[in-house]
Amino acid sequence: MNQIQEKVQLIRSERLTADIFRLTLASQAIAASAAPGQFVMVRTGTAHDPLLRRPFSIYQTSSDGTFQIVFKVIGRGTTLLAHCREGEELSVLGPLGRGYRLEQKGQNILVGGGMGIAPMLFLAKRLLKKTALQEPPQVLLGARNKEELQPMLVDFQALGVRVLTATDDGSLGHHGLVTDRLRKLHPAPESMVYCCGPKPMMAAVAMICRERSLACQVSVETAMACGMGACLGCTIPLQDGSYGHACSDGPVFDAERILWTL
Ligand SMILES: Cc1cc2nc3c(=O)[nH]c(=O)nc-3n(C[C@H](O)[C@H](O)[C@H](O)COP(=O)(O)OP(=O)(O)OC[C@H]3O[C@@H](n4cnc5c(N)ncnc54)[C@H](O)[C@@H]3O)c2cc1C
Ligand code: FES
Known part of the structure; x- marks a missing residue:
């Protein structure tokens, strides 16, 4: 598994509902290597609060070198993430974990x-x-x-x-x-x-x-x-x-x- 830790630029932040957001993030490496079911760990604050990154599934990738996450605001980390501005850089680790095994037989x-x-x-x-x-x-x-x-x-x-x-x-x-x-x-x-x-x-x-x-x-x-x-x-x-x-x-x-x- 090739994990990449990098500062990725927030290209777009969309508020889909009162508390659900979709972020488009720029990373050629993550977009190219991610598999369905894998996730990224995102540092949601610039300082050490919250200290730990938060996990989010990869919603989709694009051939233009971007990927998206969709999240609901739950606590401190996701609140901070919802307030990030387009153009800001976020520290992201991924793609992580074992994703889905794709089957070709049956439905x-x-x-x-x-x-x-x-x-x-x-x-x-x-x-x-x-x-x-x-x-x-x-x-x-x-x-x-x-x-x-x-x-x-x-x-x-x-x-x-x-x-x-x-x-x-x-x-x-x-x-x-x-x-x-x-x-x-x-x-x-x-x-x-x-x-x-x-x-x-x-x-x-x-x-x-x-x-x-x-x-x-x-x-x-x-x-x-x-x-x-x-x-x-x-x-x-x-x-x-x-x-x-x-x-x-x-x-x-x-x-x-x-x-x-x-
Ligand atoms: C592999 C993985 C993929 C995920 N993908 C998505 C995604 O695509 N979109 C999305 O909206 N969320 C996703 N989540 C959940 C997301 O990571 C949490 O909602 C987020 O970390 C909450 O962070 P916070 O700082 O806002 O809340 P915190 O302040 O950390 O937590 C607030 C409250 O929620 C509880 N909590 C936090 N995380 C979880 C959890 N995973 N399960 C149960 N309770 C929890 C805490 O115990 C606390 O009570 C994913 C989690 C995992 C493990
Ligand atoms: S989150 Fe640390 S071992 Fe899984």
Whole structure:
């Protein structure tokens, strides 16, 4: 894995909703080497507060040497990031971690929930390229409401993939959970389900896939400190009794390897 640490220029900062932002950052090296499901660690402040970088999935890359992240404002780090100005430089480390394993057999089903939608766009693009002669990926997206879902949804619709949506309040698509949408699909046995979202959602997706003997990969968004396997801050329990590092063994794991504790 080639990790790059560099000062990257913030080319564009877009406020997509009251608390969701999309940043376009310039880095030829990261844009050229990133794979879907990988992430970057971003230093959100210029001084030492907050000290630790924050992890964000790579939303998409471009051949013009830029990449994007999409994030929700949660605490101190993301608040600072939301206030960064275009032209500023940010210290970024990446691309990090193990991304999704792309499958060419069967149907590819992408399930994203909340900000877990972020890694799905890059994945959908790569799958479209890799499986050009096959059925396009089926994308299932869930969020709290239309406001949260719409800004990312339009990027998927622009790709021409089939998208099914669900919102908790029924303001867009199915009124309910994105897993309801997954339950209604009947994919061929050799299909692959790719998932990212809140832990209960991923555990539910993993269970549905296990019941139907479908392969499933999930991206776990455990809080991280170093992002490189050095601090043991991101351990997740595995079925075999051992622990994995979300940052370096993951963030993408085969769902059946994870010990799902809620
Ligand atoms: C691999 C990976 C990829 C990610 N990709 C994205 C992305 O694309 N878009 C996005 O919006 N977010 C993403 N996240 C989550 C994002 O990193 C956190 O929201 C961010 O670090 C919060 O930083 P903060 O300083 O604003 O909040 P903090 O002040 O650090 O935290 C505020 C509160 O949120 C809790 N918290 C922080 N991070 C997490 C977490 N990962 N899981 C559960 N609780 C947490 C803290 O415990 C605290 O209670 C990703 C996380 C990981 C590990
Ligand atoms: S974040 Fe330090 S080991 Fe994973």
